[in-house]
Amino acid sequence: MTAAEEAWDWDHQQAVTRVTVQKLLEEEGLREGTQIVLDLEFRPTDDADRDAAARKLGMFGYTVEDGDDGGLRVIVEGANLSGDAIWMHEERTSRIALIHGYEPEGWGFAEP
Numbered sequence: 184m185t186a187a188e189e190a191w192d193w194d195h196q197q198a199v200t201r202v203t204v205q206k207l208l209e210e211e212g213l214r215e216g217t218q219i220v221l222d223l224e225f226r227p228t229d230d231a232d233r234d235a236a237a238r239k240l241g242m243f244g245y246t247v248e249d250g251d252d253g254g255l256r257v258i259v260e261g262a263n264l265s266g267d268a269i270w271m272h273e274e275r276t277s278r279i280a281l282i283h284g285y286e287p288e289g290w291g292f293a294e295p
Contacts, residue, residue: 222259224254
């Protein structure tokens with residue numbers, strides 16, 4: 184595990200994701216398990232290696248696009264709208280991103 188991974192507050196990130204998903208389900212009338220296109224955003228640090236991050240994320244089947252200000256946008260087609268499913272993708276992509284000099288910045292999706 185890298186220093187960035189060790190320093191990251193995984194419990195907080197997971198809790199925020201689960202609360203956000205629950206609020207969306209309750210307040211927006213969305214159904215849990217609905218298929219969505221999940222977008223995850225990552226901002227670069229001084230040590231960012233875009234090519235390595237994109238290559239590793241691609242190995243896991245993720246689509247990577249350039250985000251704002253040198254960041255990365257990771258796209259997950261056909262993700263389920265649930266706390267477990269979003270967290271699974273968020274944790275995996277965040278760990279890969281941190282190894283390659285990017286920090287998680289958030290996620291979202293277009294309403295189905």
